[in-house]
Amino acid sequence: MWVFTHHELPSTPGADLTFVRGDIDLWSQDIARSAGQQDVWILGGAQLAGRFLTAGCSMSCSCLPSRWSWAAG
Secondary structure (H helix, E strand, O other): OEEEOOOOOOOOOOOOOEEEOOOHHHHHHHHHHHHOOOOOOOOOOHHHHHHHHHOOOOOOOOOOOOOOOOOOO
């Protein structure tokens, strides 16, 4: 899993996480290569998705309501 962030985050032992920052152009090829023939899911805002589109990546979009809760009931 690739995580784009502006924050310094600690690594989690045993988790397959790669924390990155900077231009999408620097990372899009690595992300595509690691995905192989599988889909790449981008979870985030329109700004992040737009940066991938500007980098020449193709995508289809699904939207979730901006307010939702994990709480049951």
